[in-house]
Amino acid sequence: MASSRTLVLAVLISFLSCYAPVPSLASSDGFLKCLSAAIPKQLLYTQSSPSFTSVLVSSIRNPRLFTPTTVRPLVIVTPTNASHVQAAVVCGRQNDVRIRVRSGGHDYEGLSYRSVRPEVFAVVDLVNLRSVSVDQKTATAWVDSGATLGELYYAISKASKQLGFPAGLCPTVGVGGHFSGGGFGMLLRKYGVAIDNVLDATLVDAKGRLLDKQAMGADVFWAIRGGGGESFGIVLSWKVKLVPVPPTVTMFSVPKSVNEGAVDILTKWQEVAPALPDDLFIRVVIQKQVADFQSMYLGTCDTLLPLMSSRFPELGFNRSHCKEMSWIQSVPYIYLGSTATVEDILNRTTSLDTFNKATSDYVRQSIPKDVWVQIFAWLAKPNAGLMITDPYGGKISSIPESATAFPHRGGVLFNIQYMNFWSAATDGSAQTKWLKDFYAFMGPYVSKNPRQAYVNYRDLDLGENVIVGNVSSYQAGKVWGEKYYKGNFQRLAMAKGQVDPSDYFRNEQSIPPLAASK
Ligand SMILES: Cc1cc2nc3c(=O)[nH]c(=O)nc-3n(C[C@H](O)[C@H](O)[C@H](O)COP(=O)(O)OP(=O)(O)OC[C@H]3O[C@@H](n4cnc5c(N)ncnc54)[C@H](O)[C@@H]3O)c2cc1C
Ligand SMILES: *[C@@H]1O[C@H](CO)[C@@H](O)[C@H](O)[C@H]1NC(C)=O
Ligand SMILES: *[C@@H]1O[C@H](CO)[C@@H](O)[C@H](O)[C@H]1NC(C)=O
Ligand SMILES: *[C@@H]1O[C@H](CO)[C@@H](O)[C@H](O)[C@H]1NC(C)=O
Ligand SMILES: *[C@@H]1O[C@H](CO)[C@@H](O)[C@H](O)[C@H]1NC(C)=O
Numbered sequence: 001m002a003s004s005r006t007l008v009l010a011v012l013i014s015f016l017s018c019y020a021p022v023p024s025l026a027s028s029d030g031f032l033k034c035l036s037a038a039i040p041k042q043l044l045y046t047q048s049s050p051s052f053t054s055v056l057v058s059s060i061r062n063p064r065l066f067t068p069t070t071v072r073p074l075v076i077v078t079p080t081n082a083s084h085v086q087a088a089v090v091c092g093r094q095n096d097v098r099i100r101v102r103s104g105g106h107d108y109e110g111l112s113y114r115s116v117r118p119e120v121f122a123v124v125d126l127v128n129l130r131s132v133s134v135d136q137k138t139a140t141a142w143v144d145s146g147a148t149l150g151e152l153y154y155a156i157s158k159a160s161k162q163l164g165f166p167a168g169l170c171p172t173v174g175v176g177g178h179f180s181g182g183g184f185g186m187l188l189r190k191y192g193v194a195i196d197n198v199l200d201a202t203l204v205d206a207k208g209r210l211l212d213k214q215a216m217g218a219d220v221f222w223a224i225r226g227g228g229g230e231s232f233g234i235v236l237s238w239k240v241k242l243v244p245v246p247p248t249v250t251m252f253s254v255p256k257s258v259n260e261g262a263v264d265i266l267t268k269w270q271e272v273a274p275a276l277p278d279d280l281f282i283r284v285v286i287q288k289q290v291a292d293f294q295s296m297y298l299g300t301c302d303t304l305l306p307l308m309s310s311r312f313p314e315l316g317f318n319r320s321h322c323k324e325m326s327w328i329q330s331v332p333y334i335y336l337g338s339t340a341t342v343e344d345i346l347n348r349t350t351s352l353d354t355f356n357k358a359t360s361d362y363v364r365q366s367i368p369k370d371v372w373v374q375i376f377a378w379l380a381k382p383n384a385g386l387m388i389t390d391p392y393g394g395k396i397s398s399i400p401e402s403a404t405a406f407p408h409r410g411g412v413l414f415n416i417q418y419m420n421f422w423s424a425a426t427d428g429s430a431q432t433k434w435l436k437d438f439y440a441f442m443g444p445y446v447s448k449n450p451r452q453a454y455v456n457y458r459d460l461d462l463g464e465n466v467i468v469g470n471v472s473s474y475q476a477g478k479v480w481g482e483k484y485y486k487g488n489f490q491r492l493a494m495a496k497g498q499v500d501p502s503d504y505f506r507n508e509q510s511i512p513p514l515a516a517s518k
Pocket of ligand 5: 348351
């Protein structure tokens with residue numbers, strides 16, 4: 001058995017090394033010529049450029065997605081203005097070379113820089129398009145897709161201490177991919193997801209046109225807000241509504257082990273947390289035999305104490321748990337630790353040492369106490385990973401499911417992210433098997449028909465596009481598409497049919513085009 005697996009692997013490797021990086025020369029020559037005519041040479045990295053590999057890995061975080069057999073792009077284009085992006089699309093169309101767009105490179109399956117199957121493609125990497133301009137008077141900002149969340153938060157705090165923005169926790173996540181999938185963090189109960197606060201955007205479509213909200217039309221503007229990255233074109237920038245933050249927020253972390261009552265407290269948490277006042281967000285990171293209740297409260301410790309003792313006394317929260325700080329200080333605090341500084345959220349450096357794989361669920365009915373006991377038994381197994389639960393309710397749940405493409409709204413108690421990690425010392429098969437088995441175990445206790453998932457926690461095990469007649473199949477796409485987008489999937493496919501009917505912008509989980517008449 002081992003030897004036949006080795007053989008399959010060897011065949012696969014030779015297949016990939018023959019086909020992966022070597023495109024049909026005619027089209028690649030034409031493509032490179034076309035690019036060189038419109039874009040300065042120093043912004044183009046072909047596979048033979050000395051810095052090709054360092055540019056390619058610059059924002060890769062997960063070595064599972066970058067191996068010797070990973071299908072690499074023919075060229076990486078790093079535009080410094082919109083006309084370069086438009087030129088890349090026009091040249092790609094003329095020469096049958098597809099484009100994958102990368103902003104922060106955090107895609108859980110690496111679809112912004114690798115192709116799962118052998119394919120000739122180019123990467124448009126927006127790393128040089130990352131300005132943030134804040135208008136304090138109107139409490140709005142224009143942010144380029146290539147900016148990180150840390151760069152966005154930092155620029156807002158420089159302009160005003162009274163303003164913030166509701167998006168993810170990790171400062172190196174890119175605005176482009178994150179907003180495309182919805183984007184949530186500790187302000188989700190107060191202000192919803194990132195795209196609930198988007199007012200306008202600019203998009204380069206499959207014809208190479210640069211469109212604003214009005215020019216792209218209502219259906220496409222609806223689709224880019226939560227319908228996932230890649231499908232509708234390259235979003236260059238977003239106009240966002242900034243949100244008020246108080247001078248003091250209170251952070252806390254209260255870890256409870258199973259021996260300290262974690263099962264009972266979690267059983268209570270899942271009903272309490274989604275129903276708390278919107279100013280209070282309490283998520284849980286559950287690993288080994290400990291549930292760590294991590295919170296942000298938009299106010300002081302003095303007002304949080306009575307709220308906690310009336311609504312959630314089971315947690316045993318007291319004044320010693322309170323960490324008061326400004327909203328901008330909470331950004332490094334929650335993700336980089338208590339010694340990190342606000343400047344540290346500008347650090348884009350990533351490291352390639354931890355392999356990981358993740359998937360997600362939505363929970364609409366409380367999980368019974370005896371099941372929480374079994375969940376802790378799963379987390380105690382050898383090679384177990386962790387789960388993070390984010391409560392919904394409040395603003396995120398008050399918006400109708402069809403108002404934006406992000407559909408996880410009313411009735412959701414919480415989101416679960418499951419994740420497992422390993423090092424180069426193992427092949428990860430035990431860790432990924434644990435993840436799959438635990439996900440199967442959770443099936444009866446989570447959303448059903450279809451079982452829902454968050455596209456920003458992308459998982460190719462949910463399904464991949466099937467190409468029929470040169471375009472991604474809508475029927476086949478429903479398998480994974482309705483998990484991410486519920487009833488919005490069909491409308492997304494129709495928006496795709498309007499803006500990119502020939503399916504130029506595609507990847508393994510892009511929205512398939514559907515003609516309006518169907
Ligand atoms: C460490 C870590 C922490 C995270 N924390 C959170 C969190 O707190 N909350 C949360 O909601 N999510 C979180 N995520 C998930 C994150 O939101 C997604 O991975 C997101 O898609 C990353 O965006 P990116 O620009 O960095 O990724 P990329 O890999 O650049 O892009 C992701 C996808 O979007 C497409 N895309 C990128 N830019 C554009 C563009 N300008 N126009 C059109 N399509 C584009 C890509 O082609 C790809 O398909 C986290 C991920 C990681 C790795
Ligand atoms: C974009 O850059 C090109 C040079 O590559 C330049 O000719 C063009 O004027 C620039 N466009 C804008 C809008 O800055
Ligand atoms: C499929 O699309 C590619 C790229 O646009 C094109 O080169 C090819 O001719 C098409 N094939 C068919 C069968 O239409
Ligand atoms: C607060 O709670 C912690 C346990 O989480 C406990 O160790 C500590 O003694 C408590 N402090 C006060 C002042 O009650
Ligand atoms: C940026 O982050 C990397 C990786 O975490 C770290 O090694 C480096 O020291 C940081 N750089 C600065 C200037 O803080």
